[in-house]
Every structure is written in C-alpha cells, then in structure tokens.
Amino acid sequence: MSFDAIDWGDIGIAAIDTLSMLGGALGFTILFGLPLGILLFLTGRQQMLQQPVFYGILSFVLNILRSVPFIILLIMLMPVTVLLTGTSLGVRGVIPPLVFGTAPFFARLVEAALREVDRGIIEASQAMGGSTFQIVFRALLPEALPGLIAAVTVTSIVLVDYTAMSGAIGGGGIGDLAIRYGYQRFQTEVMVVTVVILILLVQLLQASGNRLVAHFSRK
Amino acid sequence: MISLRNISKAYPAAERNVRALADIDLDIVKGEIFGIIGASGAGKSTLVRLINLLESPSSGEIQVDGRATAAANGKELRALRRDIGMVFQHFNLLNAKTVAQNIAFPLELAGELARPQIKARVQELLERVGLLDHANKYPRQLSGGQKQRVGIARALAGRPKILLSDEATSALDPQTTQSVLRLLSEINRDIGITIILITHEMDVVRRICDRVAVLDGGRIVEKGAVEEVFLHPRHPATLRLVRESEGDEAENGLDLAQAPGPVYRFTFLGDDTQRPILGATAREFGVDYSILAGRVGHIRNLPFAQLTVALVGGSAFGAVNRLQAAGVVAERLSDGALSVTPRAVNG
Known part of the structure; x- marks a missing residue:
C-alpha cells in the first residue's frame, strides 16, 4: 500500500463536500423535524392538543418515510429533487433526499425528548396561566434542551452515514471517493483514508454533542 | 371567596364511568386556611384542580370571587388561573432556570410587568421566603425545603388572591415540613391570602388550618372548625386520620x-x-x-x-x-x- 499516490487535493474537496452536505441537510432537518416533533408531541395521547386522528395520520406518514431504505429513497426522490434544486447531482442534489430521510427520524427523537419532560412542569405552567404556545417555547423546549441536543447529535451521525451512501448516486463527498477510488479502482489506501476521516468526523460530532448536553443539563 | 355547588367529577374509563367526586358542596371564606384531608385516592387532588380549572367538573357550579368559572376559556381562563397560585408536592420547578428565573416565570408569562419591575418583585419574594443567597442557583442545587420555598415564591409572584397547596409538605422531612407550614401561615397572616391546603396528614391540618373538610371515597364526610373535627371526629374516616397522626396511641385498644x-x-x-x-x-x-x-x-x-x-x-x-x-x-x-x-x- 502506498499513500504517496493519494491525491490529497481530491480528498480535501470531497471532505468539504461532505461537510456542506452534512451542514445543509442538518439545518433543513432541524427546520422541518423540530416543528413536526413538537406537533407529534402536542397531539399525542393525553397531551395539550390531543388529536388522535391527526396524530395517527402524521405518525403513519413519518413511519413510511422511515421504512424506505435510504438508498431507495434517494432514487425515488430524484424527480422531486430536480424540481426543488434543479439538479439531482452534487451537494445540492442530495440535500432534499437527505432531509426526507432524516427529518422524520429527528421528529421522533424530538417527540421522545419532549415526553421526557416532567408532566408536573406542564401542569405548573398551565396553573400559572401559560398558553400552549408559551408552554412549548418557554418551558418545554428549554427543559428538553439536553435531550434535543442529543437528538441533533444522533441525527448528524446518521447524516454522515447517509452522505456516504449518497455518493453512490453522484452526490460527491468522501463516500463518493471511497466508492469510486477505493472500491471500483481497488485503491485500498484511498478507502482507508476516507474511512479514517469518517471515523474522526463521527467521533468529533459525538464528543461535541456530549459536551453540550453536559453543559445544558441542570437536572 | 370560593363556592362549589353540587360538584361531581367522573372519568370516562374503558367501560364504566369512574366517579372521582360526588355531591361536593363547599364554601371557602376569604382569608382562611382551609384544609382538605383524605387518604390517597379520596379525590383531593382532583378537587383542588377544579378550582383553577386544571380539571373541569362533570356537573355542578364553581364560583371563584363571585364569578362562575365554567364558561371561561382561552384568555379568560388564563387570567383566572393567574389569580390562583399553586404549590405542588414535587415542586415542579423548571430545572433549566435559576431560582430567580423560576420565580419570575409566571410574571413573564403574564407579560404585564416590565423587566425592572419583575426584577424588583423577584427580589422582594426571595427575601420573603429567605432565599436571597440562592437567587442564581439551579433547583438541583437546593434541598427539598428550599425547592418548596421557591415553589411558594413562584406561586405568590403574580399577587394571587388564592393559594392552592397540593400536598406541599408531603415530600419533606418533619422539620422542613414545620418551617414550610410556618411560612404558609405567615403569608396567610401578612397578606390575607386564602389558602386551600390538600393533605393526607392530620398534623398539617392541626398546625395551620382554620377549617377542614374530610374527603372519603370522593365525598365530603365531615367538615367544620379544626378544633371540632380534630378533637371530636365523628366519621370513621376522620377517626382513622386522627389516629394515624397520634401514632396509634390514645384510646386504641382501651377496654x-x-x-x-x-x-x-x-x-x-x-x-x-x-x-x-x-x-x-x-x-x-x-x-x-x-x-x-x-x-x-x-x-x-x-x-x-x-x-x-x-x-x-x-x-x-x-x-x-x-x-x-x-x-x-x-x-x-x-x-x-x-x-x-x-x-x-x-x-
């Protein structure tokens, strides 16, 4: 194995692509997943805006999105992606499927994190005359912050995994490099380097997530 | 101040209706400390939650300060709740907020006071409950008694006319219980707030209540001045509660x-x-x-x-x-x- 043959410039570009896919997709995942998670929580059984039918439908749709293997979702969503971004290739071309793949997952994590908040806190806030809106934004979300940060951490790691997969359909990034050079051209050293980079990225995300959770935990 | 007329509350359970409360008639006078005592499952918590409409009655009428509360919803309901402070057994403080922020919370929700006014009010309350040194601590750094003091300060922040206390001392040790009861009693004396106190301990009633109602199986089985009910209990449920507080001494087993x-x-x-x-x-x-x-x-x-x-x-x-x-x-x-x-x- 010779590491001299590696084109570090290619790896650098791929790393930047991976990071932009990760950042872009994570942003949109939170943007869509957080309200969905809040809605799931509020309309759930015995909750403030209990709506069994609505909850059932939303839950069903999210479950369907979560059941489709990501690689299938990538292909299935191509027309939608082209419609949204004008291309199904590159960083822009994979962000929509990434968001479709992780937002439902993130929404579930948000729902679970909100459920972890002591019901007594909701009751106390209601007794103080708080509106549902106030209770969500001034009591529930701040109380659930450590859980929400943990949810973002887990979701971002899932996204790293998915960006690697999206390389397969021309998404670019580290995963793409690993498949094209490492697998298809038998350049094992490229594979090793890309895998090491992915490992480091995941470790970094998890470690910073843990630190933030610890910082915001007041329990 | 508060009147409950012919109140009943039933929970729709899987097959049959579970009756939590039945035939409740109660008048609570302005400025008194009124105890509601009963064993667990007697319906005390449900009863007290009817007053600030965390629960609504299945039938009957509730008046608070001369106003029927049944029709209140939305804004009106929230305004009504702001006039009634509530203290909980497990404190229900916000863990992510400091002591001062917890006390300020109801004022921020109400949105009627400016920031400096809120700060002044919080300071005043911190002093009242003896927690001036703990303003910037988080709830987990406090003892149970201190947490309940924060709970009391928070409940008083919006200057309510009524304070509901739901087993406020049940999670505390005997000494802390005494000091929290003393605080409640002082607040009642100083600002004339009406206190409704839920408890399963006759000792709590004996220490600070003026009048008491005994709840058993969702019904009021005895009510009156604490002297009368405590010294001359008539109903078996009352007698049981009195004897529990006496540590099973007194006339038990007397031949x-x-x-x-x-x-x-x-x-x-x-x-x-x-x-x-x-x-x-x-x-x-x-x-x-x-x-x-x-x-x-x-x-x-x-x-x-x-x-x-x-x-x-x-x-x-x-x-x-x-x-x-x-x-x-x-x-x-x-x-x-x-x-x-x-x-x-x-x-």
Whole structure:
C-alpha cells in the first residue's frame, strides 16, 4: 500500500463536500423535524392538543418515510429533487433526499425528548396561566434542551452515514471517493483514508454533542 | 371567596364511568386556611384542580370571587388561573432556570410587568421566603425545603388572591415540613391570602388550618372548625386520620369493661388547659380518677388536652357537671361508645 499516490487535493474537496452536505441537510432537518416533533408531541395521547386522528395520520406518514431504505429513497426522490434544486447531482442534489430521510427520524427523537419532560412542569405552567404556545417555547423546549441536543447529535451521525451512501448516486463527498477510488479502482489506501476521516468526523460530532448536553443539563 | 355547588367529577374509563367526586358542596371564606384531608385516592387532588380549572367538573357550579368559572376559556381562563397560585408536592420547578428565573416565570408569562419591575418583585419574594443567597442557583442545587420555598415564591409572584397547596409538605422531612407550614401561615397572616391546603396528614391540618373538610371515597364526610373535627371526629374516616397522626396511641385498644368506674373523655381547650381544674374538682367532689388515655398539644396556637379517665367513688355526676360548667367538654364513654357512630355532616 502506498499513500504517496493519494491525491490529497481530491480528498480535501470531497471532505468539504461532505461537510456542506452534512451542514445543509442538518439545518433543513432541524427546520422541518423540530416543528413536526413538537406537533407529534402536542397531539399525542393525553397531551395539550390531543388529536388522535391527526396524530395517527402524521405518525403513519413519518413511519413510511422511515421504512424506505435510504438508498431507495434517494432514487425515488430524484424527480422531486430536480424540481426543488434543479439538479439531482452534487451537494445540492442530495440535500432534499437527505432531509426526507432524516427529518422524520429527528421528529421522533424530538417527540421522545419532549415526553421526557416532567408532566408536573406542564401542569405548573398551565396553573400559572401559560398558553400552549408559551408552554412549548418557554418551558418545554428549554427543559428538553439536553435531550434535543442529543437528538441533533444522533441525527448528524446518521447524516454522515447517509452522505456516504449518497455518493453512490453522484452526490460527491468522501463516500463518493471511497466508492469510486477505493472500491471500483481497488485503491485500498484511498478507502482507508476516507474511512479514517469518517471515523474522526463521527467521533468529533459525538464528543461535541456530549459536551453540550453536559453543559445544558441542570437536572 | 370560593363556592362549589353540587360538584361531581367522573372519568370516562374503558367501560364504566369512574366517579372521582360526588355531591361536593363547599364554601371557602376569604382569608382562611382551609384544609382538605383524605387518604390517597379520596379525590383531593382532583378537587383542588377544579378550582383553577386544571380539571373541569362533570356537573355542578364553581364560583371563584363571585364569578362562575365554567364558561371561561382561552384568555379568560388564563387570567383566572393567574389569580390562583399553586404549590405542588414535587415542586415542579423548571430545572433549566435559576431560582430567580423560576420565580419570575409566571410574571413573564403574564407579560404585564416590565423587566425592572419583575426584577424588583423577584427580589422582594426571595427575601420573603429567605432565599436571597440562592437567587442564581439551579433547583438541583437546593434541598427539598428550599425547592418548596421557591415553589411558594413562584406561586405568590403574580399577587394571587388564592393559594392552592397540593400536598406541599408531603415530600419533606418533619422539620422542613414545620418551617414550610410556618411560612404558609405567615403569608396567610401578612397578606390575607386564602389558602386551600390538600393533605393526607392530620398534623398539617392541626398546625395551620382554620377549617377542614374530610374527603372519603370522593365525598365530603365531615367538615367544620379544626378544633371540632380534630378533637371530636365523628366519621370513621376522620377517626382513622386522627389516629394515624397520634401514632396509634390514645384510646386504641382501651377496654372499658376493665375500667374501675364510669369512663369520661374530657377536652380542655385554650386557657382551660392551663388551669388546675381537674384536680380541684376531683378534690371537691371526693372523686378519684385514673387516666386511661390522653393527648396534649396545640391546634394552631391553641393549647388543648384531651383525657380519657375513669372516675372512682365520690360524686362523679357532680364533678362532671362542675367541669362542664367550667367549659370543659365531657363525653361519657359507656360500653362500646368508643366505636363512633357517624352523624350527619354539618356546616
């Protein structure tokens, strides 16, 4: 194995692509997943805006999105992606499927994190005359912050995994490099380097997530 | 101040309706500390939550401060709740907020005061509950008693007219319980706030309540002044609660047939407790007495003594009359009299 043959410039570009896919997709995942998670929580059984039918439908749709293997979702969503971004290739071309793949997952994590908040806190806030809106934004979300940060951490790691997969359909990034050079051209050293980079990225995300959770935990 | 008329509350369960409360009639007077006592599952928590509409009654009418509350919704409901503070057994403080932020929270939700005003009010409350040094701590750094003080300060922040206390001392040790009860009682005295206090401990009622209602199986089985209910319990449920607080002492297991003479229960209340009236009367009527059981203590600040004695020789009748004339309550416990017969509840 010779590491001299590696084109570090290619790896650098791929790393930047991976990071932009990760950042872009994570942003949109939170943007869509957080309200969905809040809605799931509020309309759930015995909750403030209990709506069994609505909850059932939303839950069903999210479950369907979560059941489709990501690689299938990538292909299935191509027309939608082209419609949204004008291309199904590159960083822009994979962000929509990434968001479709992780937002439902993130929404579930948000729902679970909100459920972890002591019901007594909701009751106390209601007794103080708080509106549902106030209770969500001034009591529930701040109380659930450590859980929400943990949810973002887990979701971002899932996204790293998915960006690697999206390389397969021309998404670019580290995963793409690993498949094209490492697998298809038998350049094992490229594979090793890309895998090491992915490992480091995941470790970094998890470690910073843990630190933030610890910082915001007041329990 | 608060009146509940013919209230019932049923929860729709899987098959049949579960009745939590039935036929509740209650009037709570402005400025009093009203106790609602009952074993767990008696419906106390549901009852208190009807007052600030965390629960709504299945039937009946509730008035708070002269206004019927049933129609309130949205904004009106939230305004109504802001006039009623609530303290919880498990404090229900926000863990992500400091002590000062927790106390400020209801004021921020109300959105009526500017930031400097809120700050001043919080400072005032911190001082009132003795937590000035802990303003910037988080709840997990506090002891149970301190947490409940934060809970009380938070409940008082919006200057409510009514304070609901749901088992506020049940999670605290006896000493902390005392200091929290003292604080509640001081607040009642200082600002004249009406307090409704839910508890399963007769001791709590005895220490600070003016009047009490005993809840059993979702119904009020006895209500009245604490002196009356505590010293002369009529209903078996009340008797059970009184005996629990006495640590199963007093008249339990007393065999009247073994007593050397007629058995009486004498109750001395207030100043009578201090006078040597029992001995003097006994001497005068040539009566000997043996004390079979007794309890001595305070109801709020009022001293009381209740002695169960057997009278031997002399003129027992005359002695009892003399004691009654002096204001002592005398009850003759003939055979089987210790098994109390329930009487109709009166106001």
